[in-house]
Amino acid sequence: MLKQNLVLIGNGMAGVRTLEELLKLDSDLYNITVFGEEPYGNYNRIMLSPVLASEKTIDEIMLNDEQWYIDNNITLHKGKKVTEIQRGRQQVVTDDGITVPYDRLIIATGSTPFMLPLPGADKEGVIGFRDIKDVNTMMSATENYKKAVVIGGGLLGLEAANGLMKQGMDVTVVHLGGSLMDRQLDEPASEMLRQSLEERGMKFLMKHSSSEVLGDERVTGLRFNDGTEVEADLLVMAVGIKPNFALAKSAGLYCERGIVVNDTMQSYDPKIYAVGECVQHRGIAYGLVAPLWDQAKVCANHLANFGIARYEGTVTSTKLKVTGIELFSAGDFIGNENTEEIVFKDAATGTYKKIVLEDDKIKGAVMYGDTVDGSWYFQMMKDGTDVSAFRDTLLFGQAHLGDSGHNPETRVAGLPDDAEICGCNGVCKGDIVNAINEHKIFTLDEVRAHTKASASCGSCTGLVESLLSHTVGGDYSATPSTKPVCGCTDATHDEVREGIINMQLTTMKAVREEFQWRNADGCASCRPALNYYLLCAFPETYVDDPQSRFINERAHGNIQKDGTYSVVPRMFGGLCTAQQLRDIADIADKYKVPEMKVTGGQRIDMFGIKKEDLPPMWNDLSNAGFVSGHAYAKGLRTVKTCVGEKWCRFGTQNSTGLGVKLEELTWGSWMPHKFKIAVSGCPRNCAEATIKDFGVVCVDSGYELHVAGNGGIKVRVTDLLCKVQTEEDVLEYCAAFTQFYREDAHYLERTAPWIERVGLAKVQKALEEPEQRKALAERFAISQKKAQIDPWKERAQGTEALEFAPIKVSALGELV
Amino acid sequence: MSQWIEIVALENIPVLGSRVVSVDSGTDIALFRSTDDAVFAIRDACPHKQGPLSQGIMHGTSVTCPLHNWKIDLASGSAFAPDEGCTNVFPVKVEQGKVLLQLEPATEKVA
Ligand code: SRM
Ligand SMILES: Cc1cc2nc3c(=O)[nH]c(=O)nc-3n(C[C@H](O)[C@H](O)[C@H](O)COP(=O)(O)OP(=O)(O)OC[C@H]3O[C@@H](n4cnc5c(N)ncnc54)[C@H](O)[C@@H]3O)c2cc1C
Ligand code: SF4
Ligand code: FES
Numbered sequence: 001m002l003k004q005n006l007v008l009i010g011n012g013m014a015g016v017r018t019l020e021e022l023l024k025l026d027s028d029l030y031n032i033t034v035f036g037e038e039p040y041g042n043y044n045r046i047m048l049s050p051v052l053a054s055e056k057t058i059d060e061i062m063l064n065d066e067q068w069y070i071d072n073n074i075t076l077h078k079g080k081k082v083t084e085i086q087r088g089r090q091q092v093v094t095d096d097g098i099t100v101p102y103d104r105l106i107i108a109t110g111s112t113p114f115m116l117p118l119p120g121a122d123k124e125g126v127i128g129f130r131d132i133k134d135v136n137t138m139m140s141a142t143e144n145y146k147k148a149v150v151i152g153g154g155l156l157g158l159e160a161a162n163g164l165m166k167q168g169m170d171v172t173v174v175h176l177g178g179s180l181m182d183r184q185l186d187e188p189a190s191e192m193l194r195q196s197l198e199e200r201g202m203k204f205l206m207k208h209s210s211s212e213v214l215g216d217e218r219v220t221g222l223r224f225n226d227g228t229e230v231e232a233d234l235l236v237m238a239v240g241i242k243p244n245f246a247l248a249k250s251a252g253l254y255c256e257r258g259i260v261v262n263d264t265m266q267s268y269d270p271k272i273y274a275v276g277e278c279v280q281h282r283g284i285a286y287g288l289v290a291p292l293w294d295q296a297k298v299c300a301n302h303l304a305n306f307g308i309a310r311y312e313g314t315v316t317s318t319k320l321k322v323t324g325i326e327l328f329s330a331g332d333f334i335g336n337e338n339t340e341e342i343v344f345k346d347a348a349t350g351t352y353k354k355i356v357l358e359d360d361k362i363k364g365a366v367m368y369g370d371t372v373d374g375s376w377y378f379q380m381m382k383d384g385t386d387v388s389a390f391r392d393t394l395l396f397g398q399a400h401l402g403d404s405g406h407n408p409e410t411r412v413a414g415l416p417d418d419a420e421i422c423g424c425n426g427v428c429k430g431d432i433v434n435a436i437n438e439h440k441i442f443t444l445d446e447v448r449a450h451t452k453a454s455a456s457c458g459s460c461t462g463l464v465e466s467l468l469s470h471t472v473g474g475d476y477s478a479t480p481s482t483k484p485v486c487g488c489t490d491a492t493h494d495e496v497r498e499g500i501i502n503m504q505l506t507t508m509k510a511v512r513e514e515f516q517w518r519n520a521d522g523c524a525s526c527r528p529a530l531n532y533y534l535l536c537a538f539p540e541t542y543v544d545d546p547q548s549r550f551i552n553e554r555a556h557g558n559i560q561k562d563g564t565y566s567v568v569p570r571m572f573g574g575l576c577t578a579q580q581l582r583d584i585a586d587i588a589d590k591y592k593v594p595e596m597k598v599t600g601g602q603r604i605d606m607f608g609i610k611k612e613d614l615p616p617m618w619n620d621l622s623n624a625g626f627v628s629g630h631a632y633a634k635g636l637r638t639v640k641t642c643v644g645e646k647w648c649r650f651g652t653q654n655s656t657g658l659g660v661k662l663e664e665l666t667w668g669s670w671m672p673h674k675f676k677i678a679v680s681g682c683p684r685n686c687a688e689a690t691i692k693d694f695g696v697v698c699v700d701s702g703y704e705l706h707v708a709g710n711g712g713i714k715v716r717v718t719d720l721l722c723k724v725q726t727e728e729d730v731l732e733y734c735a736a737f738t739q740f741y742r743e744d745a746h747y748l749e750r751t752a753p754w755i756e757r758v759g760l761a762k763v764q765k766a767l768e769e770p771e772q773r774k775a776l777a778e779r780f781a782i783s784q785k786k787a788q789i790d791p792w793k794e795r796a797q798g799t800e801a802l803e804f805a806p807i808k809v810s811a812l813g814e815l816v
Numbered sequence: 817m818s819q820w821i822e823i824v825a826l827e828n829i830p831v832l833g834s835r836v837v838s839v840d841s842g843t844d845i846a847l848f849r850s851t852d853d854a855v856f857a858i859r860d861a862c863p864h865k866q867g868p869l870s871q872g873i874m875h876g877t878s879v880t881c882p883l884h885n886w887k888i889d890l891a892s893g894s895a896f897a898p899d900e901g902c903t904n905v906f907p908v909k910v911e912q913g914k915v916l917l918q919l920e921p922a923t924e925k926v927a
Contacts, residue, residue: 439898450898455885521832521851524873524880524887547832551871551882559882563868802828802835811841813821813919 011036014276015108021300052163085251120213149232157238328374331364529747539783552632568631573659574602583624601638619796644681653698655681710752846870856890863901
C-alpha cells in the first residue's frame with residue numbers, strides 16, 4: 001500500500017510534538033513533510049528567556065536537530081513559508097514555489113507578538129520577543145546601546161526585561177495597569193514581585209499609556225499620553241500574542257480568535273488538523289505549552305487511526321522564569337462572593353500565599369517566595385480534592401501534614417501506589433499496603449519481614465509506621481518506646497546490660513536463662529549483642545564467641561556479594577611510606593588481587609580475596625608491619641587526618657601526628673557500632689572532623705572536641721563537647737568518651753542516635769569530673785590490652801584455622 | 817554416587833558453626849553442627865541470591881544468611897516465611913565421632 005502524505009506547517013513546539021507522539025504510535029504510516037519559516041530545527045521556545053539572560057545557549061535549547069528529521073525519514077523544508085493551502089487539490093505551496101500534496105495536513109503556525117499600532121512603531125530597534133531572531137537582535141543591541149524599554153509588565157515582558165538587564169542594559173518596563181502580571185497575580189503578590197525586581201535594578205513606569213515611538217530611523221524614545229517621555233534605543237513590545245491563522249483563514253477554514261477545532265483537533269475540513277497557539281478550542285486560545293502537549297497527544301492518536309482520544313481543555317498554571325524569583329499561580333486566585341480565601345503574608349521573608357476555596361475545594365492559588373507546594377495545590381485543584389480535613393494546616397504545605405499532630409497519616413495516604421517508600425529495597429506504597437492487607441500484618445517487624453521495606457537502612461521507618469497505622473487503623477501496635485533486644489525476649493538492652501553487671505552474668509547462656517529467652521541459642525540479632533555486652537563488661541576474662549559474630553567480624557574481612565572477602569590494612573592516620581606501598585603492591589600481586597581501591601577512609605582496600613587465602617595474606621601483611629584495619633568491625637574504623645602544621649600554610653597543630661596517636665590509642669577496640677575519628681589542622685576542616693563519631697578541630701589556642709557526628713545515611717553534624725589545651729587532654733577525653741559510649745549505648749547504635757537518645761548533657765556530665773574521666777580512660781586502657789592483639793597475626797599463626805579451611809572433595813568423592 | 821564419604825571429625829565443626837565442603841565437580845556444601853551435636857548438610861547457596869549460608873549465624877536448627885538475613889531451616893533447606901525458596905539438603909550422619917556425607921542431594925531444589 002502506498003503511504004499517505006502528511007504535511008505539517010509550522011516547525012514549532014506543538015507541531016513537532018504531534019509528530020513525536022505519532023511516531024511513538026506508528027512510525028510507518030506516513031511520508032512526512034515539514035515546513036518551517038524559521039531557519040532552524042525544532043527548539044524549545046520557552047527557553048529563549050534563559051538564553052537572553054545568558055543562562056543557556058541556543059545549542060542547549062534545541063529539541064530536535066536536523067539529524068532527528070533524517071533519522072525519522074522526515075523531509076524538512078526549513079526557512080520556507082507556506083503561503084497557500086489549496087484544499088481542492090490537497091496541496092500546499094510555499095513562497096518560493098515548492099508544492100507538496102497532502103492526504104492529511106497539520107497547521108501549527110503558532111502566534112505572533114502583538115505590536116501596538118503606534119506612530120513610529122516601524123522604526124529600527126522596535127521588536128517583539130518570539131523567536132531566535134528576536135533574541136539575536138536584542139543581544140546585538142546590547143553591544144551598542146544602553147537604554148531598553150519593554151512595553152508590557154506580563155510574563156513575557158518581565159522575562160525580556162530581566163534578560164536585557166542581565167546583558168547590562170538600563171531597563172524600564174512600561175505597564176498600562178497598576179500591577180504587574182495582572183492576569184496571573186493578585187495585588188499583594190504583584191507588589192512583592194515589583195519590589196524585588198526594583199531591588200535588582202529594574203525600573204517601572206506603571207499606569208503609563210504609550211502614544212508614540214520617537215526617533216528618526218532608529219528609535220530614540222517613547223512618548224506617553226500624558227506628554228512625558230522616556231529615552232530608549234531598544235523598544236521591546238510584549239503586550240500580548242496574536243494567534244497566527246491568516247493562512248488558514250485564506251484557505252477558507254472557519255476561524256474566530258484562532259482556527260476553530262473540535263475535541264479531535266480537526267478544523268472544519270476533516271483532513272486538516274490544527275494544534276498549538278493558532279487554534280481556538282471550546283472558545284479558548286491558549287498561550288502556554290502544557291495545553292499543547294495534551295493537544296499533540298490527541299491529534300497524534302487520530303492521525304494514527306486510533307480515534308479514541310478527545311481533548312477537553314487544560315487547566316493551566318504559571319511560573320515566571322526569572323532566576324531567584326519564585327512565583328506560582330493557577331486557577332481562579334481572585335475569587336468571588338461564593339469563595340473563601342486563606343492568606344499568609346510575611347513581608348520580612350518575602351513570602352505570600354493565597355488559596356481560594358469554594359465548597360472545601362481549591363479553586364485557585366497564588367504564591368510568591370515559597371512555591372514548593374504549588375504543584376501539590378495544583379494537583380488537588382485539578383482533582384477536586386476535599387481539603388476540609390487539613391484545612392487549618394493547608395498553607396503550611398504538604399511536608400507539614402506528616403508531623404503536624406493533626407493527621408499524621410494524611411501524607412502517606414495521599415501518596416500514589418507507585419510512590420517508592422523504601423529506597424534501599426525499591427518497595428512501593430502499593431506493595432506495603434497489599435502485604436498489610438493480605439497477611440493481616442500489625443507490626444513494623446512483620447512489614448519488614450514481608451516486604452523488606454525499612455529493613456535495610458531504616459530511614460523510611462517513620463513512613464512505614466504511618467502507612468501501617470493508616471492501613472490498619474487503631475489495631476496498629478506502635479513500636480514500643482523501649483524495645484526488647486530481639487524477638488527472643490521481652491528484656492530491653494538497658495535491662496540486660498544492668499543485669500550483666502549487677503548479677504555478674506558472665507556467659508550468654510546465663511543471660512538468656514536469667515531473662516527467660518524463648519530460644520535456647522538466641523538468634524542472629526541477639527547473639528552478637530550479648531557477646532559484645534559481655535566483652536565490654538568483662539574485658540579481661542570473657543572468652544569471645546566467634547559463632548556469635550557476624551561473618552565480617554568472624555572472618556576479619558568484609559564479605560562480598562560473591563562470597564569472597566576484602567582486606568584493608570591499617571594505615572595509621574592515613575600516613576604511609578613508599579616501602580609500605582611497595583609491600584602492599586607486592587602482596588597484591590602475589591595473591592592476584594583483582595581490584596584495589598583507595599577508600600574514603602584514607603587507606604587501601606583489596607577486593608575479591610578467597611577466604612582460604614586470607615591467613616597467608618595476613619601473614620605477609622603482618623611481616624611487613626601491618627595490622628588489621630578493622631574495616632569490617634563494629635569498632636574503630638579509621639582516623640582521618642589532614643596535612644596539618646608541618647606542611648599546610650593554615651595548619652595550627654600537628655593534626656597528622658595527633659591522628660596517629662589517636663589511632664594507636666583506639667585501634668582494635670570493640671564497640672556497639674562502628675566508630676570513626678578525624679583530626680583537622682584548622683577550622684577549614686579538610687578531614688571532615690565534624691561528621692565523625694569523635695572529631696578534633698585544631699585551633700591556635702588548642703583543640704576543639706566534637707562528638708556524635710555521622711556521615712552515612714542520615715548526616716548529623718557533631719556537637720561540641722568541649723575545648724582542651726594539650727594533646728594529652730585530647731587523648732584522655734577520647735579514651736573516656738569512647739569508653740562511656742561502649743558502656744552506655746545499645747548494640748548497633750552509633751554515637752549520633754545514641755547522643756540524640758540520651759542527650760549531650762549526660763555525656764558532658766560523665767566526662768566533666770576529672771576523677772570520673774580518668775576512671776573511664778583507665779577502663780578503656782584495660783579493655784584495649786586484649787583487643788590490641790592483632791587478629792590477623794593471630795589467625796596467620798593458626799587461631800581459628802578451621803574457619804578458613806574448606807574441606808576439599810574430588811568429583812569421585814575422595815578427600816583431597 | 818550415593819555413597820557415604822567420611823568427611824570430617826565431628827569435633828572439627830564448631831558448635832553452632834559450620835564447615836564448607838568444596839566439591840570439585842559442583843557447588844559447595846555447608847555442614848552445620850547444632851548444640852546437641854546434630855549435623856546438617858545443605859547446598860551452600862541461599863535461595864535468595866546465592867549467599868554463602870556457611871558464613872551465616874546458626875541458631876537452633878536454622879541459619880541466617882549473611883547477605884540479606886533470610887532465615888533457612890537446615891533440616892529441610894527451606895526459607896522461613898515470609899520468604900520463599902529452598903536449597904538442597906544432603907544426606908549426612910554421625911558415626912563414632914565421624915561425619916558421613918553423600919554428595920547427591922536428598923531433595924531436589926524446589927525454587
Ligand atoms: C570501602 C568503603 C568505601 C570506599 O571504597 O571508600 C566502604 C565500604 C562499605 N561501607 Fe561504608 N565504606 C567506606 C567509608 C564510609 C564512609 C566515609 C568515611 O568513613 O569517611 C561513610 C560515611 C561516614 C560515616 O560512617 O558516618 C560510610 C558509611 C557507611 C554506612 C552508613 C553508616 C551510617 O551510620 O549511616 C554503612 C552501613 C552500615 O554501617 O550499616 C556502610 C557500610 C559499608 C560496607 C561495609 C557495606 C557492608 O555492610 O558490606 C561496605 C563494605 C564494602 C566492602 O565489601 O569492602 N558504610 N562508609 C569505605 C571504607 C573506609 C575504610 O577505609 O574503612
Ligand atoms: C520568550 C518566550 C517565553 C515563553 N515562556 C513560556 C513558559 O515559561 N511557559 C509556557 O508554558 N509557555 C511559554 N511560552 C509560550 C510557548 O513558547 C508557546 O506557547 C509555544 O511555543 C507555542 O507553540 P506553537 O507550536 O503553537 O507555536 P510556535 O512554537 O511559535 O511554532 C510555530 C512555528 O510555525 C512557524 N510558522 C508560522 N507560520 C508559518 C508558515 N506559514 N509556514 C511555515 N512556518 C510557519 C513559525 O515560524 C514557528 O516556528 C513562551 C514564549 C516565548 C516567546
Ligand atoms: S556506598 Fe558503601 S555500602 Fe553502598 S555500595 Fe558503596 S561501598 Fe557499598
Ligand atoms: S542471598 Fe541470602 S538473604 Fe540474600
